[in-house]
Amino acid sequence: MFTKNMKQEKSDKNVLFSKGLDSFLEGVAELARFNVAVFREGIKPPYEFREVLNQCYEIGIKSFTLVGITAFILGLVLVMQSRPTLVEFGAGSFLPAMSSVSIVREIGPLVTALICAGKIGSGISAELGSMKVTEQIDAMEVSGTNPFKYLIATRIMATTIMIPMLTVYAVTIALFGAYTGANITDQVNLQFFFNRVFETLAFKDIIPSFIKTFFFGFAIGLVGCTKGYNSKKGTEGVGQAANASVVVAMLSVIVIDMVVTRVSAMLGYL
Secondary structure: OHHHHHHHHHHHHHHHHHHHHHHHHHHHHHHHHHHHHHHHHHOOOOOOHHHHHHHHHHHOHHHHHHHHHHHHHHHHHHHHHHHHHHHHOOOHHHHHHHHHHHHHHHHHHHHHHHHHHHHHHHHHHHHHHHHHHOOHHHHHHHOOOOHHHHHHHHHHHHHHHHHHHHHHHHHHHHHHHHHHHHHHHOOOOHHHHHHHHHHHOOHHHHHHHHHHHHHHHHHHHHHHHHHHHOOOOHHHHHHHHHHHHHHHHHHHHHHHHHHHHHHHHHOOOO
């Protein structure tokens, strides 16, 4: 009896693993098909420049407050946590250099992308999911409007444009947060602090971190649009699509960051 139960439990685990693997592969195939459809429809004229600008405002400008507050706290906490260790080893003067390299190379772009994956990715998915379950997208198709061109391509283009801009903004605010953190216990001159920051930074620190933000933006937009456009099961499906969008977008950002970091190391940028 015990052996039979063990075999049944093992069989159930295999079934669950098989279903999970199938679901993962279906998701990857769905993203690939959607990506091809977006490029096929998005590159054809006419182009929806007005809608792209509108989405840039909705996605980028309305995220400035959240990104700015988070970036300032990020720089502040980074310096407050790092300063005691550096001072203990007599390296307190390296605090501006350490904070600038950490923020510009990795922390700024990655944290900004993760924040946007949560806010923007879920918003896009919920918006398109609501339009899908209320048959607004079907009505657009009937009226002769291409939903891929008007709804999908414009949002992906907007995220690809705005995530790098939000990253530059976040890095700038985070450096001011780092300066504020350095002045909590010491008196550091603003000019001295930023002179050290710019003396430390080089193009090999800036270029890879800036380039990968375009991939972050594209991935966030693609995942959000895919999950929202293909949502099912009514209003319940909209919530599931928004949740799946956040999870998949964040995972995609982390994987892209790992790949870009490895490629940068191979090319001698690290």
